[in-house]
Amino acid sequence: MVAKTTLRDNPTFRWIALLLLALAMFCAYIFMDILSPIKDLMMTERGWDSTAFGTMQGAETFLNVFVFFLIFAGIILDKMGVRFTALLSGAVMLFGACIEYYAISEAFMGSNLEVWFTNHFNYVPGFDELGVSPFYEGMPASAKVAAIGFMFFGCGTEMAGITVSRGIVKWFKGRDTALAMGSEMALARLGVATCMIFSPFFAKLGGTVDVSRSVAFGLILLLIALIMFIVYFFMDKKLDAQTGEAEEKDDPFKVRDIGKILSSLGFWLVALLCVLYYSAIFPFQKYAVNMLQCNLTLTEATPGTFWASDTVTIVQYIIMLVVAVCSFASNFSKKKSMKFGLMAMAVVALVVYCLMGYMRGTAETIFAVFPLLAVAITPILGSYVDHKGKAASMLMIGSLLLIFCHLTFAFVLPLFQGSAIGGIIVAYLTILVLGASFSLVPAALWPSVPKLVDEKIIGSAYALIFWIQNIGLWLFPLLIGKVLDKTNPGVTDPIGFDYTWPLVMLACLGIAAFVFAIILKAVDKKKGLGLEEPNIK
Numbered sequence: 001m002v003a004k005t006t007l008r009d010n011p012t013f014r015w016i017a018l019l020l021l022a023l024a025m026f027c028a029y030i031f032m033d034i035l036s037p038i039k040d041l042m043m044t045e046r047g048w049d050s051t052a053f054g055t056m057q058g059a060e061t062f063l064n065v066f067v068f069f070l071i072f073a074g075i076i077l078d079k080m081g082v083r084f085t086a087l088l089s090g091a092v093m094l095f096g097a098c099i100e101y102y103a104i105s106e107a108f109m110g111s112n113l114e115v116w117f118t119n120h121f122n123y124v125p126g127f128d129e130l131g132v133s134p135f136y137e138g139m140p141a142s143a144k145v146a147a148i149g150f151m152f153f154g155c156g157t158e159m160a161g162i163t164v165s166r167g168i169v170k171w172f173k174g175r176d177t178a179l180a181m182g183s184e185m186a187l188a189r190l191g192v193a194t195c196m197i198f199s200p201f202f203a204k205l206g207g208t209v210d211v212s213r214s215v216a217f218g219l220i221l222l223l224i225a226l227i228m229f230i231v232y233f234f235m236d237k238k239l240d241a242q243t244g245e246a247e248e249k250d251d252p253f254k255v256r257d258i259g260k261i262l263s264s265l266g267f268w269l270v271a272l273l274c275v276l277y278y279s280a281i282f283p284f285q286k287y288a289v290n291m292l293q294c295n296l297t298l299t300e301a302t303p304g305t306f307w308a309s310d311t312v313t314i315v316q317y318i319i320m321l322v323v324a325v326c327s328f329a330s331n332f333s334k335k336k337s338m339k340f341g342l343m344a345m346a347v348v349a350l351v352v353y354c355l356m357g358y359m360r361g362t363a364e365t366i367f368a369v370f371p372l373l374a375v376a377i378t379p380i381l382g383s384y385v386d387h388k389g390k391a392a393s394m395l396m397i398g399s400l401l402l403i404f405c406h407l408t409f410a411f412v413l414p415l416f417q418g419s420a421i422g423g424i425i426v427a428y429l430t431i432l433v434l435g436a437s438f439s440l441v442p443a444a445l446w447p448s449v450p451k452l453v454d455e456k457i458i459g460s461a462y463a464l465i466f467w468i469q470n471i472g473l474w475l476f477p478l479l480i481g482k483v484l485d486k487t488n489p490g491v492t493d494p495i496g497f498d499y500t501w502p503l504v505m506l507a508c509l510g511i512a513a514f515v516f517a518i519i520l521k522a523v524d525k526k527k528g529l530g531l532e533e534p535n536i537k
Contacts, residue, residue, distance in 0.1 A: 018168065021168065027221035027228075028093060037195065039286075039290045040293065040495060049485060051481045055136065058477040064466070065471050070159070086233065090230075104142060104146055104212045106212065108141075109142070114141045121135045154470075158470060169450055176383065179386050187375070189375070189435075197365060266452045274465050279509050280476075293363045296413075296417070296420075297423055299361045300361040307360050307361075358420075385444055392520050395517040401436065409430060
């Protein structure tokens with residue numbers, strides 16, 4: 001009897017499903033950091049200081065952490081399945097984005113609602129006593145309402161994250177899972193570069209500053225993300241019709257399953273690695289552009305020239321896409337001549353991109369190179385884990401690179417102030433290496449989770465890891481903002497901050513991650529968790 005062929009057995013449809021999920025996360029990643037490259041404008045246009053900025057950015061994960069929404073999201077995923085949860089996450093992200101857009105818009109400024117929020121939410125019983133309130137007395141009303149919107153967006157985007165991970169496992173289990181997860185994150189992280197380039201572009205479009213245009217850009221992309229999830233819904237439904245699988249109905253979620261997850265030492269080590277690693281990256285992204293503005297000698301292009309025009313932004317973004325597409329495609333080329341040709345084209349395009357960033361003299365276009373090396377090597381690393389293993393070892397290497405990069409930003413980059421070319425070269429190289437270290441996580445860490453827990457509770461396992469991770473993503477944007485204000489008393493110039501101590505704090509997270517990676521490798525060797533073994537056997 002010939003086995004029935006399903007969409008999952010067809011590589012084309014399998015990768016189309018992955019592309020839909022990756023495009024949705026691409027849009028989510030753009031909105032996640034939509035205000036990051038315009039922190040200086042938020043200070044001058046909306047009166048936010050670093051504490052207000054950090055508190056608002058940390059609010060993204062507040063409901064996930066303190067109302068345990070991510071735990072509920074995992075239960076929803078296990079009970080309702082990938083399709084329903086994907087649509088729900090897309091709708092929640094869009095809802096939160098609408099609130100944030102209104103808070104940043106001119107319509108909110110001077111409104112009765114602004115007055116109300118100025119006089120309220122200055123004290124939140126219980127949360128204030130614990131020191132975890134998402135608001136504080138004196139916080140600008142626009143930051144408060146934006147924080148509320150960002151809370152809802154954070155619920156949706158983290159729900160989407162665990163859903164996408166579960167969806168990839170569903171479509172790729174037993175095949176090239178790590179390659180698929182690595183590829184999804186590589187494509188999604190292009191959203192970081194897109195955000196860095198286009199958020200300031202829209203905020204300054206036409207020579208007038210309007211920060212709400214940047215948020216509107218992200219809002220439209222989240223609508224596209226919801227459309228991607230809708231298309232995936234029908235594709236996934238077709239797969240289940242072919243296989244006869246019923247989403248989660250044969251193995252309903254039980255609360256005691258959480259105990260099975262929490263009793264796993266391997267799970268805890270992976271979760272701690274995750275929170276340390278991501279806390280040293282995502283909060284940094286929110287301040288990275290401002291950090292570069294404060295440490296680099298930048299000369300912005302003369303108004304009226306090509307380098308100061310709107311056209312150069314589009315040209316530079318196209319060149320960035322050439323870098324990403326060529327480097328990514330080189331991983332899948334069978335012919336050596338084609339592979340090396342694509343790699344050479346990517347390198348040339350990257351050099352051109354970096355030169356354009358130097359000529360434009362803007363920090364956001366410099367930091368936009370962050371995900372480009374990750375796009376190139378994440379599929380390579382994912383494929384290596386699939387065929388050779390060594391996931392725990394890769395996490396150790398990633399932690400060392402993390403430490404090196406943050407200490408370079410803290411102590412080496414400031415030495416080049418006054419040297420425009422030298423400082424920008426150091427910045428480019430360090431940012432590219434940091435992006436490369438970040439690529440080790442999706443390639444090595446996420447595909448390891450199915451080896452640690454039973455398949456039917458994998459959604460809850462991912463949810464618990466994301467919940468633990470969200471504690472760091474809530475805490476460290478807030479801490480960076482507070483440390484900046486405390487170590488820079490009286491500084492009101494948006495590009496006059498000393499970032500040394502926040503960067504040292506992030507480097508310490510890398511040191512802790514390295515220690516846990518060593519322990520994880522030892523536990524894997526002792527208990528035979530299979531983390532160093534290949535995914536494809």
